[in-house]
Amino acid sequence: MRFAIPLVVFVLVAGFLYRGLALDPREVPSPLIGKPAPAFSLPTLANPDEQFSPDQMKGKVWLLNIWGTWCASCRIEHPLLVELARREQVDIVGLNYKDDTAQAKVWLRDLGDPYVITAVDESGRIGIDWGFYGAPETFVVDADGVVRHKHVGPVTPQALQETILPLVAKLQGRQS
Amino acid sequence: MIPELGHFALILALVVAVILSVVPMVGSFTGTTAWMALARPAAKVQMLLVTISYAILTHAFLVHDFSVSYVTNTSNLSLPLIYRISGVWGSHEGSLLLWMLILAGWTVSVSIFSRGVPLQMIARVLSVLGMISVGFLLFMLITSNPFDRMLPAPADGQSLNPLLQDFGLAIHPPMLYMGYVGFSVAFAFAVAALIGGRLDMAWARWMRPWTNIAWMFLTIGIALGSWWAYYELGWGGWWFWDPVENASFMPWLMGTALIHSLAATEKRGAFKAWTVLLAVCAFSLSLLGTFLVRSGVLTSVHAFATDPARGAFILAFLGVVVGSSLALYAWRAPQLRSNTSFSMQSRESGLLFNNVIMLAMCASVLLGTLYPLVLDALGIAKISVGVPYFNAVFLPLAIPLMLMVGVGALARWKKDNLVEILKRLRWAAVLSVVGGIALPFLMGRFTFGAALGIGLGLWVTLASLQGLFERLRHRNNKWVALRSIGAGFWGMTMAHIGIAVFSVGVSLTTIYSVEKDLRMAPGDSYDIAGYNFAFEGVRKAQGPNYRADEGVVEVTKGGEEVTVLAAQKRQYDIQMSIMTEAAIDAGFTRDLYVALGEKIGTDGSWSVRLYYKPFIRWIWLGSLLMGLGGVLAVCDRRYRRVSERLAQQTTDQPLEAKPT
Numbered sequence: 001m002r003f004a005i006p007l008v009v010f011v012l013v014a015g016f017l018y019r020g021l022a023l024d025p026r027e028v029p030s031p032l033i034g035k036p037a038p039a040f041s042l043p044t045l046a047n048p049d050e051q052f053s054p055d056q057m058k059g060k061v062w063l064l065n066i067w068g069t070w071c072a073s074c075r076i077e078h079p080l081l082v083e084l085a086r087r088e089q090v091d092i093v094g095l096n097y098k099d100d101t102a103q104a105k106v107w108l109r110d111l112g113d114p115y116v117i118t119a120v121d122e123s124g125r126i127g128i129d130w131g132f133y134g135a136p137e138t139f140v141v142d143a144d145g146v147v148r149h150k151h152v153g154p155v156t157p158q159a160l161q162e163t164i165l166p167l168v169a170k171l172q173g174r175q176s
Numbered sequence: 177m178i179p180e181l182g183h184f185a186l187i188l189a190l191v192v193a194v195i196l197s198v199v200p201m202v203g204s205f206t207g208t209t210a211w212m213a214l215a216r217p218a219a220k221v222q223m224l225l226v227t228i229s230y231a232i233l234t235h236a237f238l239v240h241d242f243s244v245s246y247v248t249n250t251s252n253l254s255l256p257l258i259y260r261i262s263g264v265w266g267s268h269e270g271s272l273l274l275w276m277l278i279l280a281g282w283t284v285s286v287s288i289f290s291r292g293v294p295l296q297m298i299a300r301v302l303s304v305l306g307m308i309s310v311g312f313l314l315f316m317l318i319t320s321n322p323f324d325r326m327l328p329a330p331a332d333g334q335s336l337n338p339l340l341q342d343f344g345l346a347i348h349p350p351m352l353y354m355g356y357v358g359f360s361v362a363f364a365f366a367v368a369a370l371i372g373g374r375l376d377m378a379w380a381r382w383m384r385p386w387t388n389i390a391w392m393f394l395t396i397g398i399a400l401g402s403w404w405a406y407y408e409l410g411w412g413g414w415w416f417w418d419p420v421e422n423a424s425f426m427p428w429l430m431g432t433a434l435i436h437s438l439a440a441t442e443k444r445g446a447f448k449a450w451t452v453l454l455a456v457c458a459f460s461l462s463l464l465g466t467f468l469v470r471s472g473v474l475t476s477v478h479a480f481a482t483d484p485a486r487g488a489f490i491l492a493f494l495g496v497v498v499g500s501s502l503a504l505y506a507w508r509a510p511q512l513r514s515n516t517s518f519s520m521q522s523r524e525s526g527l528l529f530n531n532v533i534m535l536a537m538c539a540s541v542l543l544g545t546l547y548p549l550v551l552d553a554l555g556i557a558k559i560s561v562g563v564p565y566f567n568a569v570f571l572p573l574a575i576p577l578m579l580m581v582g583v584g585a586l587a588r589w590k591k592d593n594l595v596e597i598l599k600r601l602r603w604a605a606v607l608s609v610v611g612g613i614a615l616p617f618l619m620g621r622f623t624f625g626a627a628l629g630i631g632l633g634l635w636v637t638l639a640s641l642q643g644l645f646e647r648l649r650h651r652n653n654k655w656v657a658l659r660s661i662g663a664g665f666w667g668m669t670m671a672h673i674g675i676a677v678f679s680v681g682v683s684l685t686t687i688y689s690v691e692k693d694l695r696m697a698p699g700d701s702y703d704i705a706g707y708n709f710a711f712e713g714v715r716k717a718q719g720p721n722y723r724a725d726e727g728v729v730e731v732t733k734g735g736e737e738v739t740v741l742a743a744q745k746r747q748y749d750i751q752m753s754i755m756t757e758a759a760i761d762a763g764f765t766r767d768l769y770v771a772l773g774e775k776i777g778t779d780g781s782w783s784v785r786l787y788y789k790p791f792i793r794w795i796w797l798g799s800l801l802m803g804l805g806g807v808l809a810v811c812d813r814r815y816r817r818v819s820e821r822l823a824q825q826t827t828d829q830p831l832e833a834k835p836t
Contacts, residue, residue, distance in 0.1 A: 006508035008497070010460070013546070014495050020549045022488050036423045037345065043783070045803060101774055122756070122773055123785060125693075 006121040032147045037064075037067070037139070038129035045096055045104055045118035051092070052119040054145060061171045063164070064139040065155075066127075067098040069107045071135040077154035078111050084160065085114035089169045094118035097135050099126065140164060142171045179244050182232030189225035189280075190367040192218055196306030201298035201775050205372075212299035219280075219287040219302050222309060226280040230273055233322055243329035246270060246322045247625045253331035256339075262346035268486075271349060275466075276312050278350070278357045283309070286361055286386070295384050300368035300627035301361075308360050311493045319486045344404035349396030350423055358390020359427060360745035362434065363459035366452040367501055370508040380442035380451065385810040387438060387455070388667075391431045392806040398424050399799035407615060407760060414685070414795055416568045422545045423465030426538050429529075430458040433534035434804070436527045444589055446524050449509040449530070456505060460498040461538070467494055469543070519591040526584025532775040533577045533728040540569040558566070578632040582639020583670050586646075600646070604638035619790065620686050620705070631681025640669045664812040671805025678798025684791040693786075697781040704788045707768060708732045711782055714772070721748040724757070727772035727782055732759065743772040745783075766790045 032038070041053040054064075065081060067074040085092055094115035096104045101120060108118070121127065130139070140149040149167055151159055190363030196218040203211025233246070235261040242248045250266045260265075265274040283305040291299050316322070364384040369375035401421070402414045415421065434454040440446040467490040518524040546563050586597050612631020616622045618798070644663070651657035690704045698713035710730045717726040725746040731738040734800075741759035758771040766788060 003449065004510040006457070007502040007506050010498050010502050012497070014491070016550050017491055018547065021491060043774065043776065048774055048783075120774065123693075123771065149298075 016161075025068075025150050026028055031129060032139075033148045033150060035147060037127075037141050037145050037147050040119075040121075040126045040129065042095075042119040042126065044116070045101060045108075048101075048120070048161055056142065057091070057093065057141065058145055059170050060091055060092055061142050061143055064093050064095055064141060064170075066095045066097045066130075066132055066133045066135045067138045068097045069103045070099060073154040075111075077136055077156075078114070080155055080157060080160065081114040082112040083137055089165065090172075091116045095126070096120045097132070098122065098124040138164070140171070152159050178232055179236055179241065179323040179325070180235075182229045185225045185229040185232070185311060186321075186323075189229065189276075189680075190310065190317065192222045192225060193306050193309035193313055196222060197303050197310050200306075201303040201304075204299045209295065210469055212295050215299045215306075216287040217241070218306070219283045222306075223284040224281040224327040226273075226277050228824045230264070230277045233270060233273060234261060237261070238266055242327075242331070242333050242496055243327060244322075245324050245326035248330055250328055250333070250466070253732060255333075255769065256335075258343075258451070259341045259346065265349050267317070269320045271353075272312065272316050272320055273322050273563065274350060275318065275353050275357060276309070278353050279305070279309055279312060279360060282357055282361055283694065284614050285635065286364075290382070291340050291574060297372070297379075297382075297513055298383075299370055300371055301364045304364035304367045305360060308364075308497065312499065314487050315493065319489050319542025342408055344408065346398055346574050348397060348400045348404055351400055351424065353391050353396050353397075354426060355390050355431075356424075356465065359431060359455075359459040359462050361386040361390065362455040362623045363501070366455035367504065369452060370501070370504045370513070373451070373508050373511050375448055377442055377445050377510060378522050380438055381453070381815065384435070384438050385815050386805045387431065388810045389434055390436055391428070392803040394424070394431060395799055395803035395806065397795050398428060399803070402799075403796050404748060407758060414792065417544050417563050420465075420469050422541050423461075423468050426541050426545075427458050427465060429534050429538040429541065430461050430599070433531045433538070434458050436530045436534075439523050440527045441514075444516050444518070444524060446514045446518065447528070448459050448512040448514045449505075451508065452504060452512065454531075456498070456501050460494070460501075461542075463494050463497060467491060516590075518589070521587070521592050521594045523587040523589045523592070526580060526587050529584060531579070531582055533573055537573050538575075539571065541566070544569070548584035551699075552584045575628070575632065575680070578636055578675065580643065581636050581675060584669060585640065586670060591696055601639055601642060604635060604642055607638055608632075608635035617792040619671070619684065623687050624681055629680055629687075633676040633680035636679075637673050640672045640676075662812050664809045664814070664815070667805045667807070667809025667812075670808055671802045674798045674801030674803075674805055677794050677799070677801060681794025681796075681798055685789055685795065689788065690784045691793075694784050694786065695781055696784045702786060704786060705790075706733055707738065707788065709768075709770070710781075710784050711784060714775070714782055717744065718740075718745065723771065725775075727770070727784060729759070729770045729786075730782070731768055741768065743770045746771050762793060764793060764808055765793050 024094045039054060039156065044050045044052050065148075067078075081092060084090070092115050094117070096118055099120075099122065101122070104118070104120070122129050122148045136154050138151040138155050141145055148171060149164065155164065158170075177182070196215060198214050200218070201213070202208070234242045234246050237251050238257075240247070240251070240253055246267065246269050247829035250270065251260055251263045255263060263270075283302060286305065287298070287302055287634075288611075290301075293301075338492040362383055365379065365386070366655075369379055371547040375419075378404045401424070405416070406414045425812075433449065437447045437454055441451045467487065489824045516524075518607060519609050552622055583597055583601065584593075587594075608631045609632045612627045615621075615630045619626060624822055644661075647665075648654050650659045688705075692702065692704060694700075694702055696702070696711035698711060701708055701710035703709075708730065708731065710726040712730055714725050717724040724746040727743045729741045729743070731741060739761040741761055743759040744757040746757055756771055758769055760770075761768040767790075769783040769787035769789060771787075
């Protein structure tokens, strides 16, 4: 009988894997949720002498959007971000991730700049602290600087309407 | 037309694989020699067909045939020749074809280098390998055909991820696949033994070299991945506990357990059922790794373009392969009795101890990798498991393992006395403790972690050398004695010292690394760990197909020049993509690492990253020693001579299971 134990274990694991196929792994959230946003200080895209750090956004609900010109999905979500910025419901901070600064500037000039400010993380060092899977990713940070939500992959109209904007409204409501 | 030939060759390969997986297997039961003898030529024909297919895909890359959609997606006109060759496995479909090529290669190697193995056994082994081929060929033909057309053909392909245009990453996947797929040979031997219902020491002797070689490739493949991550990703890290890294680490742990348990099976006929189970598990975990990477069940930086249909296919395949072999195991393993006994204090116990630790490590990696998925599937919570978990689990397991490595290797088979062994090791123990306490001071400051790392490293090394010393001590002619030591022993000693080197590297790098992000103007300098980094400014440089800004940093120590590092930011002429090329002065005891960031302001200032990484090379050096140790052990004379003699004996005995 003990020789059948491996089989039983495997059947259990396979069952979970089968179930896992039907689930969306991108929903696995960041361990950061509910925790203070990891601090960093990075030069901004507009002016490398200026530094941006998450502390500067204290008191506001804001989105941190990770993007790069090398990332095809970022191009897909970009018009949506521009539209969101135009409505001025929430500040979006861009994090230009492992990218070339000159190309990033061209990108924002050509496609529109939805960001109140864009920080440059050329080395990708911040990515470890924040637990990026890759670009694009979008974090919702509340007025106290606590990470509330993470969206992996391009922001879709549906995610925006059903999850991100209601959450932002709720957090903004609590604040006022 | 040519790509269709490649597709057609794959279909023919599938037909041959089906024949290979059915005919010799049936023949092995009916005793039809001609049917069993079909296995060897079938393996060769399969190899030929897969090679043709692979060559045709490579050809499509070389001639820029953008009507093949895989080529369009992975290559473009400006891609240099070497990356067009390695681009063949740059994405999902092609990497599967490479996987298949390697599987066909292993199969054909087994068919060639197995003269001493009885026909019935080899027919079954090759047949099982054929079944695995059927699975992968079907997978490719149904869900991931690399020869799919894209008509009309675009004028140019998409740009290949610049990160993939790197030598280290070009050779990392083939090495890794050689390891993954290599375990299929051990798996096939295990299944063949289960089908026959018996296995003997000759069986272990046939299987051991194959397992060692596969393990060596896996070891080096993983080390290459780690090295690449270090110099190319620019994080200065060497391991990230990413699900895909874990996917390769689990078969490695299981394979390590397997090569140790095989030693006991070969030498003493012990742990037979256990060895078979490990062989099945090592390959199952390789398949599981494939599933995790390609199904999209887990997200990862490495993840291939994922597709639920592919995930479903691999899961079904995994279910068939692993489920049926474990069912076979549950049925047959009770017959694989090990009629040997050994005392608690013996080499067998030492090997068992190794196995327990390896399995515990493997289980914790599996748990850490799958736990988020399991919780999600149960609807309990959504979490992700990070580095702290793995560090917390691995350290308590690694310490007893390292304490026992040398001791276990010194123990005699069957029965020994632990107290006696420890007495022989008293000087090694004293030296390790003293060295462990004293040497960290050389690094500038004492930490307990460094003392532990160095002490354990010394202990493993000295205990391994003790084994060598004891083999020479009572011999008059040391030279003759040295030459009479088998390659197996040298391999083991080398691999164990590899562990010591590895662990010293890990602990010192982790504890003593210094990383600085600075804004430097020409003339600025900064001191790290006794090294003075003087930034001389940025100059223009011209490469064969790129222009670069080259930041020059002169490194001096105590006024003496150590090196001049030139870190580049390259702008490739045609692709217009920018790559950062870190400058690394690699050294035996430390790496100095400079990466050029962005230009800041107008006074010639740049952001510059400076790393001091002590002993980081030891991590890969240790891995290399482990891998080479594994190969060295294969060169042992007994695998050439004795296996044929033993095989002769085995054929005289009935191969079928006795009715029970």
